[in-house]
Amino acid sequence: MGTRRLRRWLALCAITAALLGCDGELGGSPASSRSDVDGDPVVDNATRLVEEGREIFRFDTFGDEAFWGDQLQLHRAIAGAENGGVGPGLTPTAALGLGLKVDAAAIPAALAASIQAGEVDLEDPATTLALLRIDAVVGVQGFFADDGSLRSVGITCAICHSTVDDSFAPGIGVRRDGWPARDLDIGRIVALAPNLTPIAELLQVDVETVRTVLTSWGPGKYDAELLLDGRAFRPDGGSGATVLPAAFGLQGVNLHTYTGWGSVPYWNAFVANTQMHGIGNFYDPRLDDATRFPVAARARLGHISRPPSEDRITPKLPALHAYQMALVVPTPPAGSFDPAAAARGRVVFEGPARCASCHVPPLFTEPGWNMHTPEEIGIDDFQASRSPDGRYRTTPLRGLFTRMRGGFYHDGRFATLEDVVAHYERVFSLGLDDAERRDLVEYLKSL
Structure with a gap:
């Protein structure tokens, strides 16, 4: 079987049942389906959705740079004063220390050789900007002005739900989509932003309180309910954040998240709109309960509405879901168990x-x-x-x-x-x- 035919057949095996149900009416007998997958509209559709979904998962910000860059000004903290931003900037070494990852496949061979030879300054924020320019920072997208300066930054699904295999160097390697980023300190990354006022105003607290909450999460944790109920800490004083979950192994699973907010498509829409702050539509009247979800009710987070011409989330949800359903559960490494x-x-x-x-x-x-x-x-x-x-x-x-x-x-x-x-x-x-x-x-x- 040729590479293209094999790829199509694997796509059929992985996601056709999840997408279409198991009604057996896929056109012809199982034998004929196995022997003639090229040109099959079901396989073509499944393959297209998975390929589109992978691009969305890895690179699509859903327009959230309007929040992370334009409002919070996070890109200015990344660039640093010497590169048109503010402060010392974020060096590659510091970025890796915060759990951000670098996709080795995006690094040109000449640059990779220079890094291995120690010829690239990993203590210079300008190197971080160069990596952003070639889409090498997993889950982070840089937007550059005509003069080459970083004008904004956005995040993608991959920032929390991908890692790398460290095959090039610690924190640099081949992408592992779906793996939870358990060493990513997303709270400290957000806390770098020069302008946390939008979050403070939403929570009706001061900026220093926001920064305290963000830095309380620790590596591998995030609080998706904070902007709903404002309950940042448990009764025992511990952070209200939860550990980042895997995005693989969800085929056939009904409710998603630790507390069953909804299905995977529900959570994709919820996160893209209310957590990533992308530009789209989201409806959940449960968030109107001002007793349980005072922040969400006040901000009408269950009634986010955009004209179809402006919606940068909803049209991408089918392909994103298909890709997540196709993610393979990794096999434990040899020697890791008896x-x-x-x-x-x-x-x-x-x-x-x-x-x-x-x-x-x-x-x-x-x-x-x-x-x-x-x-x-x-x-x-x-x-x-x-x-x-x-x-x-x-x-x-x-x-x-x-x-x-x-x-x-x-x-x-x-x-x-x-x-x-x-x-x-x-x-x-x-x-x-x-x-x-x-x-x-x-x-x-x-x-």
Whole structure:
């Protein structure tokens, strides 16, 4: 099978069922479909959507540079005073230290050789601007004036939901779309902006309070409810931010996010409009509840409306969804778990530990309405109370090895998988012995 035919067939296998349902009426017998995918309108459509969605996921700001650049002036802090901005600027070394990543494939060979030879100054903000100019900074898009100066900056989905494999250098490598950016300190990046007044006015607090909240999140965390309810901190004083989730492994999964706000397409629209601050349309009257969501109700965030001619989000949602459904769950690296123990752990998972009663294979969440009360899972209701249903979603488990940094559960409260197992042992009185617990952890690491 040629490369083009193979690509089309893989696209069919990966997403046709997700997009169209499994009604068996795709034109001809399975044998004829397998033998003649070229020219099949279903495969053509699926392939087109995935390819368009990848570009959107990686590079589309949805017009949010009007917020991050034009309003917050973040580009000026990146450029630095010597390059027409303000302050010291953001050097490549500092950017990598904040968890931003560089796409090695976007770096020309000559530049790559110079970097490896130590001939490129990674302590100069001008180098950061050069990387932005060639679309090499994952999830960040620079917009340049005719004179070459950075005039604005925007963000894309990839900033939080992609990383790299570090194959070129730490923080520089091949893109890994869908992986959670667990070392990205998005709060500190936003806090660099010279003008945080738009956020302060939305929250009705002062700028220093905004900066304090942003810097409280820490690496790999973000608070998507802050601009809805203004509840920046938990009752125990900890940050209200949650760990960034994976964007892969969501095929067949109903509700998305830790507290089940809606489906993947819902959340794409929610984030693009209310968090990235793109230019589009969004409707959710649940946000009119001024008691639960005072900030959102005041700002009418559930009623964002733009004329179709100005909408830079809605037309892109189908392709973006298709790409996310096509993302492959990565395989745990060799040596990262004990295969024999994992095989025994699967028996524990599906048997005495009762994990599979909620984390139903192969989805590893429930088919249907995959939500539970805080009492059912033995934790507090703080994060659940910030959502419409007041419950927690059963998180899909595949690719857990990509989420080892930052802890488990929505807020990273459990540092290790052993801690998670110990929690359920206490809550459900499972009666597992030490060997069963160890095997169960190895199975989780193998998913």
